[in-house]
Amino acid sequence: MDRKKTTAPLVEKKYLIPFILITSLFALWGFANDITNPMVAAFQTVMEISAAKASMIQFAFYGGYATMAVPAALFIQKYSYKSGILLGLALYAVGAFLFIPAAAYQEFTFFCISLYVLTFGLAFLETTANPYILSLGAKESSTRRLNLSQAFNPMGSLSGMAVASLIVLPNLWSDRRNEAGEIIFPLLSEAEKADIRLHDLAVIRDPYVALGLVVLCMFIIILLAKMPKTGHQGEKIKLKDILSRLWHNTIYREGVVAQMFYVAAQIMVWTFIIQYADNLGIDKATAQWYNILAMGMFLCSRFISTFLMKYVNTRVLLSIFGIGATLATLGSILFVGYAGLYCLVAISAFMSLMFPTIYGIALENVDSRDTSLGAAFLIMAIVGGALMPPMQGLIIDMGTIWGHPAVNVSFVLPLICFLVVTLYGYRAYRIRQ
DSSP states (O other): OOOOOOOSOSSOGGGHHHHHHHHHHHHHHHHHHHHHTTHHHHHHHHTTOOHHHHTHHHHHHHHHHHHHHHHHHHHHHHSOHHHHHHHHHHHHHHHHHTHHHHHHHTOHHHHHHHHHHHHHHHHHHHHHHHHHHHHSSOGGGHHHHHHHHHTTHHHHHHHHHHHIIIIIGGGOGGGOBOTTSOBOGGGSOHHHHHHHHHHHHHHHHHHHHHHHHHHHHHHHHHHHSOOOOOSOTTSOOOHHHHHHHHHTOHHHHHHHHHHHHHHHHHHHHHHTHHHHHHTTTOOHHHHHHHHHHHHHHHHHHHHHHHHHTTTSOHHHHHHHHHHHHHHHHHHHHHOOSHHHHHHHHHHHHHHTTHHHHHHHHHHTTSOGGGHHHHHHHHHHGGGHHHHHHHHHHHHHTTOEETTEEHHHHTTHHHHHHHHHHHHHHHHHHHHHO
């Protein structure tokens, strides 16, 4: 392993306030991500739909990134990072407030549309915040700086999970069980189901409305704050030239693919941990605590990996963590019972550095004129989180496969994803050498 000597300061004094403000946004989209993941299981029960259809929540959520990432980059290139952040916060708030009519109409599709609009805002925020953090200081410390900012993302995620565990899931009447541990909701009359559905959808709605109010407050703070102008905003965009340069950058091109597979794995691991636990007879509220444990490990590991990057080549570290995630995923597939569940939780410790490290490696040698659009394609790669969870849901709906629980077998998909990430770390190291 190569030792790295980094003498440049992580954050220069003149950038400290903007760095803190932008870093706080990482927690905001972390909250949205991880209060939404357990909603897949909640909607599956209360709307009486299959796991595959309930996974359309993730398709809508991460599909918003794919739709809006490139338009966000073009907007930022023409105007400024600050303008992109403000528009992102505005769209975020609108999507959150759309949960009010969605709950009133009790339409699953309406909830999906609300999340789709909400993630238009997240696409703007992520396409803006990630390259902006990279630009706030020396290039040689940029990947470490982004890892530090990204460390606050799981703090928001933990808050979202806590709200889901303590406020949403325990108060869902549709998840009540009999003495045998079976959900009684499907056995009720249609009138009883209607009353329960009205109650439960209101429980799901309220945290998003509260979140919308917090986002509005952040909009006002960012609007009044003075933010340094970095990058090439206002320059004429030569799209063909930018795309050509990005395409011929091997590490960047493969980084986009690796990012797509990583995000797919992350969303599958965190979304279906509840179904995995449910197969063991664990109710949703209790199962969500395993998700919180996973996120706690993710957060601690993020700070540890950020420290290690001062001494260990980031590409080597990415490969090592990829191997660890692969082995833990194998355990979740092969072991039936709590041993498999513990392996599933352990995956999060190895996922911790993957997103910002792939992001930083991919953009490291990208021309500064191409950063906004380059960042957009890396954010657009989040579409992996839209495409693969429904596929995993289809596998889970099978019940058993060759006598093995289908929910265990379904984690073959994340296994493939982690192998791709490991290979990217290795190839990026070899190419750099």
